[in-house]
Amino acid sequence: MHACEFFPSEEPPLRSNLEACLRWLGNEVSKIHGLKAFLLAGGYGRGEGGVFFPPDGSAPRLYNDLEFYLFAPPVPSKVLAAWTHEGESRLGIEIEIKVMDPAGFEAAKPSMFYYDLLSRHVLVAGDQSWIDSLPNKLSDAAIPPEEGSRLLVNRGMSLLRCRRWAQGETELPAGFCERILSKLKLALPDSVLCAMGSYHWSCLERNQRLSTLPEVPPDWEVLRAWHTEGVAFKFRPTDSGRPPADWAEPIDRLCRAWLSTFLWIEARRLSAGFPRPDDYAFSSKKIFPKEPVFKNVIRQIRDLRRSEHLPFCGGDHPRSQIWKSLVLLLDGSAEPEAAKLLGAPGLRGIALEERCRALWKHYP
Amino acid sequence: MALMANEFQTKVHEGVLQIFLNLPRLDATASASLKKQLAFDLDPSVQRAEVEMGQVQFIDSSGIGVLLSIYRKLPQEGAEVILRNVHPGVQAVLELLRLHRIFKVE
Numbered sequence: 001m002h003a004c005e006f007f008p009s010e011e012p013p014l015r016s017n018l019e020a021c022l023r024w025l026g027n028e029v030s031k032i033h034g035l036k037a038f039l040l041a042g043g044y045g046r047g048e049g050g051v052f053f054p055p056d057g058s059a060p061r062l063y064n065d066l067e068f069y070l071f072a073p074p075v076p077s078k079v080l081a082a083w084t085h086e087g088e089s090r091l092g093i094e095i096e097i098k099v100m101d102p103a104g105f106e107a108a109k110p111s112m113f114y115y116d117l118l119s120r121h122v123l124v125a126g127d128q129s130w131i132d133s134l135p136n137k138l139s140d141a142a143i144p145p146e147e148g149s150r151l152l153v154n155r156g157m158s159l160l161r162c163r164r165w166a167q168g169e170t171e172l173p174a175g176f177c178e179r180i181l182s183k184l185k186l187a188l189p190d191s192v193l194c195a196m197g198s199y200h201w202s203c204l205e206r207n208q209r210l211s212t213l214p215e216v217p218p219d220w221e222v223l224r225a226w227h228t229e230g231v232a233f234k235f236r237p238t239d240s241g242r243p244p245a246d247w248a249e250p251i252d253r254l255c256r257a258w259l260s261t262f263l264w265i266e267a268r269r270l271s272a273g274f275p276r277p278d279d280y281a282f283s284s285k286k287i288f289p290k291e292p293v294f295k296n297v298i299r300q301i302r303d304l305r306r307s308e309h310l311p312f313c314g315g316d317h318p319r320s321q322i323w324k325s326l327v328l329l330l331d332g333s334a335e336p337e338a339a340k341l342l343g344a345p346g347l348r349g350i351a352l353e354e355r356c357r358a359l360w361k362h363y364p
Numbered sequence: 365m366a367l368m369a370n371e372f373q374t375k376v377h378e379g380v381l382q383i384f385l386n387l388p389r390l391d392a393t394a395s396a397s398l399k400k401q402l403a404f405d406l407d408p409s410v411q412r413a414e415v416e417m418g419q420v421q422f423i424d425s426s427g428i429g430v431l432l433s434i435y436r437k438l439p440q441e442g443a444e445v446i447l448r449n450v451h452p453g454v455q456a457v458l459e460l461l462r463l464h465r466i467f468k469v470e
Contacts, residue, residue, distance in 0.1 A: 005429035008461050010436070047425040120392070204424045204457060205391070232460050 005047040026125035037126035042067035119201040148194030186230030217264035287320035319363040390427030418449035
């Protein structure tokens with residue numbers, strides 16, 4: 001493992017504890033036959049991880065989950081669980097180890113995930129030359145513009161949960177809402193950068209690039225200020241402990257910003273006009289024009305027996321229904337129509353939103 | 365992009381490591397080269413580091429990482445990293461990360 005930074009602040013005990021844990025994990029993983037690489041990704045892998053300073057003055061601690069990617073033949077889940085458990089008990093945060101087929105990754109299409117992972121990471125174990133030999137998909141301009149919309153859809157799904165929590169209709173872990181809203185504050189301008197081919201793996205670099213765009217969506221200065229807040233939170237997260245009701249107004253503003261930004265980047269991507277949520281949700285335009293019709297139809301036929309299947313959507317990819325329904329759900333104006341799009345006309349409220357999230361997992 | 369040697373210069377004089385950054389961006393590319401150079405210069409005789417930042421208009425987490433690694437390699441007692449002529453954009457990042465409490469900004 002080469003020397004790395006993990007987070008941009010000076011906390012020697014935290015850093016040495018993390019390094020020791022990575023050395024231990026690296027030794028374990030190195031025993032795998034056929035290992036290509038074991039990477040620490042996410043914020044800590046990019047040197048942009050968060051450090052939480054408890055308000056009571058106790059020792060600072062890591063904040064985000066640790067995300068690892070293991071490029072190797074399949075590993076028994078018992079072994080993975082043992083590594084995860086040991087790592088979590090050493091570090092006090094959640095650890096996720098995703099095993100990926102090296103050949104599948106070599107053939108993967110360019111994406112924000114691929115770009116983020118390969119641009120900056122910590123090689124914990126394995127072979128740097130394998131990483132270096134991967135096909136060059138690291139140009140930020142090679143990320144499809146659709147990835148910006150996808151990022152917003154991910155955040156929008158979490159925003160639905162935060163709104164229910166603020167309305168007192170569901171429980172969320174402490175600090176969850178604050179974290180999600182901060183991530184959304186980053187994601188709104190980031191999605192625009194992605195749509196314009198100007199995304200970058202570093203949030204500091206992205207923050208600077210926000211001033212250079214030739215076209216911007218409505219309320220851009222507000223979004224830029226939010227991005228700076230999001231960067232600050234990413235490095236120095238906080239937990240204000242404010243009660244759910246206090247978040248209703250900020251969530252409402254973020255819902256509106258989500259809608260206007262999403263409709264703007266989708267209109268630009270699809271060369272269409274979507275001034276209102278309805279215009280997008282009931283548009284006959286294909287949302288995924290590059291996906292072949294026959295493949296989409298086969299997908300839907302294949303899934304007919306599953307509870308997650310969706311109504312036929314004119315040859316478009318099934319996830320188009322999910323994106324359209326999310327727009328309606330966040331707008332809050334046409335729940336019955338969203339339910340129809342999701343193939344569950346009788347569902348309402350939290351149950352409908354849960355179905356939307358479940359379908360998104362099935363048709364990512 | 366390869367960095368030209370004159371994009372940074374280092375000098376050790378009476379226990380002070382002086383670093384002159386003659387480049388507009390202290391990012392991943394610049395930081396990697398600078399870190400290699402500092403591996404030679406940061407010997408136990410160095411007590412303090414002074415970094416001339418007047419040309420640097422942008423710093424990313426890699427650049428911050430180099431500055432922190434300088435700080436970390438100085439003797440624990442009395443370690444001091446002085447950043448001179450810091451551009452407002454860079455200053456904003458240092459404040460955002462609360463690093464102005466670790467580095468002395470002049």
